[in-house]
Structures are given as C-alpha cells and as structure tokens.
Amino acid sequence: MTKAKIKKDHLKLIFDRLKTSHRIIGPKVEGNVIVLAEIADLRDIPAGCKEQQGRGTYRLGKNSSQLSVASSQIFSFSVGPDSFKRFMSPPVRENFAFKKSKKGISISQNSSQVREISTAFIGMRACDIAALRLLDKVFLEGPVKDAGYDSLRRNSLIVGINCLYPGDNCFCSSMDTGPVIRDGFDMAVTELDDSFLLEIGTVRGREILNGLPIDEVSDKDLSEKVSKIEKCKKMIKKSIKVSELPWLIYRNLEHPRWADVAGRCLACGNCTQVCPTCFCNSSYDNLQLSGISKKLPELSGARIRTWDSCFSTNFARVHGGNFRPSRRARYRQWMSHKLAYWIDQFGSPGCVGCGRCITWCPVGIDITQELEALHAR
Amino acid sequence: MKRPRIGVFKFTSCDGCQLTILNMEDEILDILELFDIAYFREATDKPLRGQFDISIVEGSISTDWQKEDIVDIRERSRHLITIGACATSGGLQALRNWASLSSYKKHVYPSPDMITALSTSTPISDHVYVDYELWGCPINKDALSETLISFLIGKRPGIPRYSLCMECKRHGIPCILVSNGEPCLGPITKAGCGALCTSFERPCYGCFGPKDDANIESLMRYFHNLGLTQKDCISLLDKMNSYAYRKVRIEGSK
Ligand code: SF4
Ligand code: SF4
Ligand code: SF4
Ligand code: SF4
Numbered sequence: 125m126t127k128a129k130i131k132k133d134h135l136k137l138i139f140d141r142l143k144t145s146h147r148i149i150g151p152k153v154e155g156n157v158i159v160l161a162e163i164a165d166l167r168d169i170p171a172g173c174k175e176q177q178g179r180g181t182y183r184l185g186k187n188s189s190q191l192s193v194a195s196s197q198i199f200s201f202s203v204g205p206d207s208f209k210r211f212m213s214p215p216v217r218e219n220f221a222f223k224k225s226k227k228g229i230s231i232s233q234n235s236s237q238v239r240e241i242s243t244a245f246i247g248m249r250a251c252d253i254a255a256l257r258l259l260d261k262v263f264l265e266g267p268v269k270d271a272g273y274d275s276l277r278r279n280s281l282i283v284g285i286n287c288l289y290p291g292d293n294c295f296c297s298s299m300d301t302g303p304v305i306r307d308g309f310d311m312a313v314t315e316l317d318d319s320f321l322l323e324i325g326t327v328r329g330r331e332i333l334n335g336l337p338i339d340e341v342s343d344k345d346l347s348e349k350v351s352k353i354e355k356c357k358k359m360i361k362k363s364i365k366v367s368e369l370p371w372l373i374y375r376n377l378e379h380p381r382w383a384d385v386a387g388r389c390l391a392c393g394n395c396t397q398v399c400p401t402c403f404c405n406s407s408y409d410n411l412q413l414s415g416i417s418k419k420l421p422e423l424s425g426a427r428i429r430t431w432d433s434c435f436s437t438n439f440a441r442v443h444g445g446n447f448r449p450s451r452r453a454r455y456r457q458w459m460s461h462k463l464a465y466w467i468d469q470f471g472s473p474g475c476v477g478c479g480r481c482i483t484w485c486p487v488g489i490d491i492t493q494e495l496e497a498l499h500a501r
Numbered sequence: 502m503k504r505p506r507i508g509v510f511k512f513t514s515c516d517g518c519q520l521t522i523l524n525m526e527d528e529i530l531d532i533l534e535l536f537d538i539a540y541f542r543e544a545t546d547k548p549l550r551g552q553f554d555i556s557i558v559e560g561s562i563s564t565d566w567q568k569e570d571i572v573d574i575r576e577r578s579r580h581l582i583t584i585g586a587c588a589t590s591g592g593l594q595a596l597r598n599w600a601s602l603s604s605y606k607k608h609v610y611p612s613p614d615m616i617t618a619l620s621t622s623t624p625i626s627d628h629v630y631v632d633y634e635l636w637g638c639p640i641n642k643d644a645l646s647e648t649l650i651s652f653l654i655g656k657r658p659g660i661p662r663y664s665l666c667m668e669c670k671r672h673g674i675p676c677i678l679v680s681n682g683e684p685c686l687g688p689i690t691k692a693g694c695g696a697l698c699t700s701f702e703r704p705c706y707g708c709f710g711p712k713d714d715a716n717i718e719s720l721m722r723y724f725h726n727l728g729l730t731q732k733d734c735i736s737l738l739d740k741m742n743s744y745a746y747r748k749v750r751i752e753g754s755k
Contacts, residue, residue, distance in 0.1 A: 437713040
C-alpha cells in the first residue's frame with residue numbers, strides 16, 4: 125500500500141493515534157500569526173484561516189469565505205514565520221557543561237538535551253521538507269555530524285501537506301522544491317474536496333494507518349490531486365530564474381544595487397532567523413558568578429549554542445574586526461550565499477522559495493526583486 | 502587572589518540601575534565573596550578612598566561639578582564601566598539637549614533660579630574614556646554578572662550588539678510590526694532585555710539604545726509609510742536614549 129484515502133473527519137483518528145506515541149508539532153495561532161508549536165488537539169490547527177502576506181506584512185484572516193478559500197478546506201493557510209529549523213536546530217541549545225580546575229577540564233553532556241521522544245511534524249510543506257534536506261547536508265553530511273540535530277532528526281516523523289493555496293510570497297515552483305511533495309516524507313497528505321488523499325513514504329508512515337478505516341484510492345482522486353496542484357502553481361506569483369545562478373550574482377558583485385539595498389536594509393537579521401535553511405550559529409560559555417571559585421582558575425559553566433546571523437556585526441568578527449563592516453557587504457554576503465555560493469558548496473541553491481524572508485523583513489526587502497535588479501545595467 | 506576593589510558611582514539618574522545590583526539576590530553573596538565593594542553609597546557608608554579595579558558608573562553629566570568628579574573617578578579607576586541609559590546616552594534628561602534649558606526649568610521647578618545645571622545632559626563617554634558600556638533602562642542583571650565574570654577571567658563580555666528582533670525570533674514571539682503594523686523599534690535596538698515588551702505584544706521603545714550599525718532612517722521611512730508623521734517618528738526615538746538615536750541617525754545619513 126502506498127496510497128490510501130480517509131474521510132475528512134477521520135483525520136482526528138490519525139491525530140489521536142500519533143498522540144499516543146509522539147509529541148506533535150504543527151501550525152497553531154499565536155497573537156495574530158500562525159506559528160509552529162506543540163499541539164494538543166486537532167482543533168488547534170487553524171482550519172479555514174487564510175493569511176495575506178505582502179512585503180513586510182502579514183495579516184491573518186479568520187474567515188475563509190472572504191479570502192477565496194473553499195469553505196470546507198482545513199489546510200487553507202500557508203507558512204508563517206516559524207520553520208521546522210526551530211525544532212531540529214533549536215534557537216538556544218546547551219552543547220555541554222564543563223568544570224575547570226587545576227587538574228584539568230571535565231566535560232559532561234546534559235542528557236535531557238538530547239530528546240529521545242519521537243516528534244511528529246504535521247503540516248510540513250514541500251518547501252519545508254526541501255529545506256530539511258538542505259539542513260541534513262549541512263549538519264549530517266559534512267566531516268563532523270551534529271549529534272543534537274542527528275538525534276532530533278532520527279526521532280522525527282514527517283507528515284507533509286501538499287499546498288493548494290500558496291502564500292503571496294511563495295516561489296517554490298521556480299526553485300523546483302514545491303508545491304507538491306515528492307520525497308522526504310513519512311506521509312504526504314492532499315486535501316481533496318471531501319477526503320484526504322494519503323501517500324505513504326515509509327514503513328513508519330504506513331504503521332500510522334494500521335487498523336484505521338481507510339478507503340481505496342481511485343484514478344479520479346489522483347487526477348483531482350493533480351488538477352488542484354496545477355491550480356496552486358498558477359496562483360504562485362513570484363519566481364527566480366535558477367538557470368541564471370550563480371553567474372548573475374558572480375558577475376555583479378560590484379553592482380550599484382547592493383548599495384541601494386543597504387540603504388533600506390536594517391541589518392536586523394529577521395530574514396536569516398525565519399529562513400528555514402539559514403543555519404549559522406554562535407557558541408558562548410555561560411558562566412554564573414556562583415560557578416566561579418575564589419581559587420581561580422576553578423570555574424564551571426556551560427557551552428551554549430544560539431542562532432546567529434551574518435547580519436550581526438559580531439558574527440564575522442575576527443581579530444581586528446568584522447571583514448564585512450558595511451550593510452552592503454553583509455546583505456550581499458547573505459544573498460550571494462543563498463543563491464550562489466551554496467551551489468558551489470552543497471550542489472544546489474540554499475533557498476527553497478518559501479518567501480518567509482520577504483514577509484518578515486520589517487521593511488519588506490524582496491530577495492526575488494533584488495536578484496532581478498542585478499539585470500539592470 | 503586579592504579581591505578586586507569595586508566602586509559604584511552615581512551622577513544624574515534615577516538609581517534604578519544601582520538598584521539592579523542590589524536586586525541581584527541570587528548573586529550578591531557571590532559578588533561579596535569575589536569582590537571588595539569599597540564604595541557604594543546606595544548600600545554602604547564607606548567613604549571614597551583610594552583606587553578601584555572596576556568603577557561602575559550610573560548617570561549622565563549634567564552639572565559643572567560632575568564634569569570634574571568624573572575625571573577624578575576615571576583617574577582612580579583601572580577599568581570604568583558605565584551602566585544604564587543615562588550613563589551611556591545621557592538619559593531622558595538629555596531631551597533638554599534639543600530644547601532651551603530655561604524653558605524646561607520654568608516648567609518643572611517653582612524657583613528655577615535655584616537650579617544650576619548645564620544646558621545639556623551627556624553620556625560619560627563624552628567626558629572620559631570608558632572601557633565598557635552596559636546599555637538598558639535599567640540594565641539587565643545577567644549582563645552585569647557576565648561583565649564582572651569577564652573581568653575576573655580576562656575575556657570579552659558576551660553582551661549582544663545585534664537587534665532585539667534576533668532575541669524576539671529566538672523566543673518565537675510573533676512579530677507585531679509585520680503582523681499588526683505596530684511601530685516597533687526592535688530592528689534598530691540592541692537585544693539584551695530578553696524581548697520583554699514584545700512578549701507582551703507591546704512595541705519596543707528602545708531602552709537598550711541603538712544596535713550596531715542601526716539604519717534608523719530606513720525604519721523611520723517605513724513608519725512614515727505606515728502613516729506616522731515625522732513628528733510621531735521623532736517622538737518614538739525621543740525617550741531615554743534620545744541622544745544616542747538622534748546621533749546615530751545623523752551620522753548614518755552622512
Ligand atoms: S532565502 Fe527566503 S525564500 Fe529562500 S528559503 Fe530562505 S526565507 Fe525562504
Ligand atoms: S513555497 Fe511552495 S511549498 Fe512552500 S508554502 Fe509556498 S506554495 Fe507551499
Ligand atoms: S533584509 Fe530585511 S530582514 Fe534581512 S536584515 Fe535587512 S532589513 Fe532585516
Ligand atoms: S516585534 Fe519588534 S523586535 Fe520583535 S521581531 Fe518584530 S520588529 Fe523586531
């Protein structure tokens with residue numbers, strides 16, 4: 125069995141089944157925004173909500189009928205500011221605790237940090253899954269494996285949702301990462317008019333359905349999926365010409381547009397924090413006064429890793445200062461890494477086209493426009 | 502180890518930052534064990550005497566005699582650290598830097614003639630060399646203990662210089678500027694408060710002062726597009742760090 129169908133109100137059965145063995149992370153409304161958080165009840169999912177996203181704006185609409193979404197639709201909304209990076213590579217993480225004395229340094233791993241409890245991520249979009257596969261390259265396929273990421277990743281179950289209503293800033297179709305989920309899932313869900321089409325990617329994905337009332341999938345269901353996804357693709361407004369990468373950037377490293385964007389960019393780092401593939405972090409030693417003995421050098425503390433950003437002036441600071449002192453240099457570094465150096469480094473662009481950086485930039489800087497502007501002489 | 506001698510000094514300020522030291526209930530015994538608090542008028546009546554390894558200075562310079570006192574303190578100090586918006590950027594009282602002193606005096610005091618003050622309120626760093634600044638109104642106590650620890654073990658304090666937005670995002674706080682059009686100063690303000698206001702859905706009003714390389718003009722242009730007048734924009738900046746924000750804004754537009 126690789127495909128199955130369930131009735132719309134049987135989604136609860138899957139949810140309840142998952143809940144017995146998993147912590148469930150999924151979309152939920154907080155403030156006026158759909159975030160990702162632990163969800164206790166299927167009703168936490170903002171069924172029928174649709175947001176309007178613009179450059180630097182996000183407005184959540186609670187009434188689907190005003191927002192041209194089919195009224196029975198549950199997964200009508202698109203991605204919010206959070207990506208699954210928040211859970212796989214958490215914003216603040218203790219790497220180890222240490223104790224230093226005259227005899228030397230002893231190091232201990234805080235075992236509660238390494239979560240062994242399985243987590244089910246529900247509602248992951250094609251772009252999110254593509255982003256996770258990029259993070260795998262960074263954290264798992266280099267010379268050293270990131271142990272924390274590895275254990276979180278191995279204990280995760282991915283229930284993806286095929287997008288039928290893209291966000292206003294989405295451009296996955298041009299990055300070839302969405303809107304349809306092709307791989308990297310345990311289960312992929314498509315919301316049809318009166319049922320859910322389930323595609324099974326792994327044994328674990330199949331096990332979820334054991335004993336649940338499922339129906340056969342017909343050719344009509346499959347063609348409904350295809351036509352719905354085609355409709356979604358047509359609604360995607362933005363794009364990047366990947367065929368021009370990386371050279372459009374390499375040929376224009378001194379383009380006047382970089383100074384122009386530096387005039388608008390706040391170097392606030394929001395774009396990097398919401399980006400599902402930005403992986404940069406910094407480590408520091410957290411010491412408490414109580415951990416310091418009068419008999420120096422005896423001290424104890426913990427090495428903490430936090431998200432950081434190439435927009436912070438301290439991030440690329442080496443002896444003598446930051447070698448990218450201007451906002452112009454730092455914006456150029458960010459975009460060039462995403463759309464050019466990544467290709468050399470990891471074999472594909474580092475952008476999956478989710479549009480988060482466009483929506484959550486306080487001054488609405490749009491990566492697709494900034495790239496396009498490099499064409500102008 | 503001989504305990505380093507600390508002096509805590511106050512200029513024009515509300516004492517809130519010194520109170521932060523007294524409020525470090527969990528750490529105060531450790532501080533007393535590791536340091537010799539040799540001068541701290543808010544807590545002890547020890548007289549001012551001798552040299553200090555670390556001087557912690559609160560408050561801005563707003564009278565003639567303070568200009569002399571701060572030079573004396575600098576000469577007694579191996580390291581001088583300023584704490585709080587008053588000491589690092591002139592404080593709320595620096596609003597008079599953009600107005601006339603006599604009109605302020607008339608409005609505030611029944612007998613304005615009795616007040617001797619400079620026509621400006623300025624940060625300590627405008628007068629003497631400052632080794633390290635802790636911004637905030639009031640400062641964050643963890644930043645102070647980090648600074649004291651750094652002094653003891655000879656490292657650079659790990660105090661953020663990036664934007665408050667970074668802290669907001671780490672905490673997973675939904676952005677009220679983007680989702681609600683609130684004029685939040687987070688993108689141009691230093692992190693360090695723990696995203697206190699934004700976690701209560703209040704826009705940041707900048708008590709940690711301008712972050713490194715703050716692009717104030719761009720954010721003000723954006724607020725203007727949201728419908729704020731130029732005057733509204735300036736009054737957003739004109740709080741306890743008015744002097745610093747205005748200075749950075751002018752320097753940034755050069
Ligand atoms: S660069 Fe922007 S659009 Fe691309 S993956 Fe990151 S947040 Fe999404
Ligand atoms: S970028 Fe594509 S896959 Fe991602 S949310 Fe938008 S439409 Fe869905
Ligand atoms: S591009 Fe936007 S979000 Fe990114 S650092 Fe600049 S102003 Fe902030
Ligand atoms: S709420 Fe304010 S501080 Fe937080 S991310 Fe938004 S603009 Fe930045």
